[in-house]
Amino acid sequence: MTVSAKAGAEVRLEGIGKRYGPVAAVKPLDLVIAGGTLVTLLGPSGCGKTTLLRMIAGLEVPTEGRISIGGRDVTRLSAGERDVSLVFQSYALFPHMTVAENVAYGLVSSGMGKRAAAERALAALASVGLDGLGQRLPSELSGGQQQRVAVARALVLEPAVLLFDEPLSNLDARLRRKMRDEIRELQQRLGVTVVYVTHDQSEALAVSDRIVVMRNAEIAQAGTPAELYEQPADIFVAGFMGEANILPARITALAGDDATVEIGPMTVTLPHRGLATGEAALAIRPEAVRIGPPGPGSLPARVRRAAYMGAVMEYTLDSAIGAVFAVSPDVGHPLPVDAEAGLTLADRGVVLVRS
Template identity: 65%
Template sequence: MSRAAEVRFERVWKRFGAGNVAVRDVSFTVPAGTLCTLLGPSGCGKTTTLRMIAGLEYPSEGRVLIGGRDVSALPPAERDVSMVFQSYALFPHMTVLENVCYGLTVSRRPKREAMGAGRAALESVGLAGFEARLPSELSGGQQQRVAVARALVLEPSVLLFDEPLSNLDARLRRKMREEIRDLQQRLGVTVVYVTHDQAEALAISDKIIVMNQAVIAQEGTPRELYASPASAFVAGFVGEANRIPARLRRLDDVDAEVSIGEARLVLPHRGLPDGPAELALRPEAIALLGPADPAAMLEGAVSKAAYLGGVIEYTVATPLGEIFVVSSSAGSAPGAGDAVGLSFGRHGAALLPGSREAP
């Protein structure tokens, strides 16, 4: 395997015709040997960004660097990267081993050497013994692993994934994302991974870059983005979040007293001044209590309840609007129309910078 390489964008723009900006003045760094996810809704620019790393698109302005080398104008074959596509793009008439070795054979690598490298790549993804099968004889998850092995056999310094799990069912997606993460950590390769699935991004990433409307909305570790979203968009896209009107009063250089109706919380003020603000409150950070419980900070009534096995999802009507709550399904559970109390904790609550909605 080649040494992992850093990927860096420096003020990159990508335009498609007049007025169609797909990527707007984007700068970021993916450290060598890490897994970075580009996360965002359809049309946000994440796939175009990935394709500019691969050399399938060229920047209109700015620079793309891989391992410190400016590759902005280089074709894909000269970038030392491999890409796993959403469709897997396997040749149906070729065996698994022939598919994996295809890139080596077209580059005129000796057949025996190519076949040996292909078998080693298949073993690395857990498919030793599948060499003679055709793609049609494999499950979706196995086809995905063949596509990964085909990319790995080229020994790239950067491995790119474009929505690789979108064709799989939910249970297999979970298994395959764990396998991709284990493989990346075992080989130490740099991975840039595109998805619109927030759970997928949180589960596998060292770093997440959230994109929206052609720009970076926020970047950081999964924990940083989840605990301290920089905007209402990030709060709602990286996990679920209730947006609740609040009012804050600074206590010192770090913390503020945050009023939510009659309730009070002490939270980092994140640079916001005294006055109206907006709070992002994670559903799992809200405790569902009895209506007469003295610990209740807010009263409401259950308008919807959905049993999901290990948890129950509630929509609770309150004087501050509807609040989404996720609670353990253990024990007795209120139903639609039941009065409840809600309690909020410091963990899972964050003020949203830039918010100025009055409570």
Template identity: 60%
Template sequence: MKTRGAVEFRNVSKRFGQFTAIPDLSLSIEPGELVTLLGPSGCGKTTTLRMLAGLESPTAGEILIGGQDVTRLPADRRDVSMVFQSYALFPHMTVAQNVAYGLESGGMKAAEARERATDALTLVGLEGLGARLPAELSGGQQQRVAVARALVLEPQVLLLDEPLSNLDARLRRRVRTEIRELQQRLGFTAVYVTHDQEEALAVSDRIVVMKEGVVAQMGSPRELYEAPASEFIADFIGEANVVEGRVLSVSGEEAQVDVGGAVIVLPARGLGEGPARLAMRSNAARVRSGGEGVPGTVASSAYLGDHVEYEIDGALGRIFVVDDESDTPLPVGAPVVLDLRPRGLALIPESA
């Protein structure tokens, strides 16, 4: 790709009648960065993407691509390409014709368009399949054709709208890896929309979590997973348990925290002494039948091959725990202790 475009939203809002979908969005995306807009249905992520694509007009504010104000430009003058959830391939055209279509529609000679299409198919690992019809390809291959068709236009920004939602779980894992590897190899700017937390963690340089049209938290996948800014983020990214605790003391950036009777040293995250709430990941505790730890009782257990899933009742309330060290589930009603580990536990700042 020839260009990498920066993207900027400046105080962008969007209303549909009396409903405000996006109240005031300011967001910058660096050239060559893959940023994922993540959130539940109705959070505003797709509306944001459509405004960037030129398929919706903002009510107020400015949108810039590569430093140019494109707020009022039509979609075909924005130098972006979009990969849709449905692929939108022409069934009567060959794969190569699908990829070349946008170039030829823009006035490029057929021979040059075919050559560019062949190069694009090679980029996405579909070399030699240009003569096939879309129906003769697998779902994953069709998705790569859709990506090649977008990339061949050499846009400043590639937009991906729930690109893997039509694939089964195993194929989603493979294709998301291919998209990420391609983006890193070519260095194009990409804005990716999904509601799938695991998908967002796997492909993104940064994740923007949206709630009711507002950015709830923005950061790297690791930042959002290990240091959620709110209970909403803690629950939405990785489905953490939210438990009660108490900050016993703070020294510099570290806090001693009582969690169900166990004392753990954690980043203080701006909190002082007193009651606090914590995000507790499902792998933050080991389930033991005896010894030192937070006491509890098995409320349910399920053997899932490479791990056992428990619900434990006890000092922390009812929590969900995944144990990948045991292949024999403890029975319901069995007394247990939880051996807590600092990794997977985080104080939630908003509880201050």
């Protein structure tokens, strides 16, 4: 026996919003999550991402708008009628039940016979790499194993959509990396639609087909991980999608799709992205900063802080236009504090952004 999911269920939100009195927890928005993809709702605490997830799950009733799953209007249906499963941050396992009983609980509650439910539960456990652990209690498992039990309990119901609410926040850094890879592999193998909530940018970049960055109860930008990292719409998205130096610049000329941009003594050509001539903001990824000796055409800087990080050196440098954070793979020749340097920019990782 195998455990599967109803692959390819599209989730469509049309004008969906949620208010608590005068406070907008989610401002009316439109969003289409293609079937069989993993889409992450990413943003700081209080931005509306969890409320949006709970509306998809049926745990919150929208104030306005419409939700459809697989072409079926589920806006007013209860959580149990929506054909979705939610994996909670806290795992929410019953401590007095065995692992297999925890996984089978939803099936038995819905009327399935205990023997059939037990077979399905064991198949679900095998699908998440926990074959042979069904008779253990949750307390006898590691945190990562408990998280897999929670995933198996959701998968055994064969949902149209699988929802994750900050699923890895209780795990240490190494286990988070392992579990995020396992969740992604499982989603791709089963072809299930997944909506995943996190505030961890690296987690979102690692698992997602698309990322929806939320801010102040609305969507700031949606796109692929590469689009959001390399072409952020504004300063907020640039800063939230990993490290970014936000530095002042000046657009001096426009030609076709390109702009001539002055950054201190440096001049570069970049896509203008609809910006006019005049003062501008530049988002520069740390890996795009090239550190060399001072010289013509480079931005003079002085090392304020240097940190050995194993694979790279991290530097904070002071310049005439502000502090610059940079990473360098040259760990064999670190620059000392107070060393003078000249900064130039790589071809990628440098982009004009709106304020």
